[in-house]
Amino acid sequence: MLDYSNSEVVLETRDLTKHYGGVHALEGANFKIHKGEHVAIMGDNGAGKSTFVRQITAVEQRTRGDVILGGQSVHFGSPIEAREAGIETVFQNLALADDLDVPSNLFLGREKIKFNLGPFSILDNKAMREATMAGLVKTGVKIPNILNPIRNMSGGQRQCVAIARTAAFHSKLTIMDEPTAALGVQETAQVENIIRTLKEQGEPLILISHNMRQVFDLMDRIVVFRRGRICANLHVSDTDPQDVVAYITGAKTGEEFPEAR
């Protein structure tokens, strides 16, 4: 079992908190992920997993607390800024435009241009095509023709396109929010292979998943959320699925998290 606690911290949150009016969706989350580490975030529905991710990726603005990326405290105004800083997110509902081809989807919102004419800037289609090929090779995704609209591709291929964005843009951190929730067995395997590839390449990853087998197969560490608080931080080698379920349901709480009791 590899121990990452001595390697460089990629992302850290301190006292990260989000209140929606009187609802405390996230309360004092202290979290770290190290270089090369793959961390799973688990918890019941409404436990604060997605809220946690939304604060990091600036889809919402946090109530309080710090997000520290590569040693620097950051305040992103929008998901785009977070992405430009190197946090790549694969959303639960695929953020893909069905009628566009693969390169257009990979570069959606950050198209390569030949020369700048404001909104009428000329696209550099060739460069985007080549970068797409390179990104797909890196993730091991196979797609017959990248210039077809993705409407006609399988769910797995589409998910792979979404994930290939990560590889194409050399991100510092990848976050996946239940990437296999809507996929079949074979397609799930395909996505899991990509996650392994990212692992081999030393790319850090946060995975939100309900799939216990997947988490134990692929991840190094499990962070459990319950009622808006982190209630456990477990190394995969020190725990087992029953144990994790106990933390998720509230039967157990990690010793270092007294306030989550």
Added chain:
Amino acid sequence: MSQSHGIGGLVFDEKKKARAPEWNVFFALILIVVVFEALGAMLQGQSFLFDSADRFDTIFNEQRLKIIILQVAIIGIIALGSTQVIILGGIDLSPGSVVGVTAMITMSFAQVAEVNGLANPKAVFGPAWMDLPVIVPLLVGLVCGIVAGVINGLLIAYTRIPPFIATLGMMVTARGAAKWWSKGQPISFPTDSYAAIGQGMNPVIIFAVLAILFHLILKYTVYGKHTYAIGSNELASRMSGIQVSRHKVLVYTIASVLAAIAAIVLSSKNLTAQAGMGMMYELDAIAMTVIGGVSLSGGRGSILGTVLGSLIFGVIISGFTFLKLDAYYQEMVKGVIIVGAVVLDQYRQQRAAARM
């Protein structure tokens, strides 16, 4: 040329690219021409598009071709805008009324001071506003289009009311403004330079130039890419960092500016402007767009398709005249064709979904 990628590398094959849907529209156009040729041969004993009588030294009946293109050119200009709005996932019901109000206002700035030695009987403004250089009415016209389009765009992008309602409001309001402008009176007697804009085949040339321009813009610029992306998946576009609201305002503005250009060409061609000008043009424009394969659910279609759609439109109208059928039939058949095109689009979508 083939290139492999991925582990175990499947082949990247240019031939695997799906056939462009514009081909279907093109085949439909050919089919309709063939039907009219056959009906012509049976009922009239003459050819529809070909120069069978050999009156001229040409293969085609050039006069009929010219009429076909000329009668769709002005609405075609509007359809270029409708195409972009519909690809964006919206709808614009206002261009017909924008044509009306723009024609009225523009024509007021394009009038001559004297007609046959007498003061212009239709003068809107005082003598200081007569005989202005042609650039003045042109700029006034464009400003009308921009104002209408920006209002449409802002309403749709920032109040989140459906485009159907926002542009319906503009349709009624702009028509009212067109009537108010001269208390319902027509405005006539433009300067020679203004009158020259819409004469002869100029409307066709203007339509062709604008069609090529917007074809290139939709295909090769960020503007085009974002228009398709928003129409395809607005939420994904927003999450990907596209400034969706700003882009919507831009697209609706361009659509209204195209309507304003149509107004300039039309009023110049007719040498007059009336408050009722452009009535129902928006529906014909949407019809051309839909016949041209642009999907009403957004994200799919092209300028090329719309140009072919406008030709189908023109061929059908000409064909009915050629067969000496009543004009009433034209409208009834138009309605059937519009619904038919949408049904076909739905069917194509279902088939595509079933294949997945």
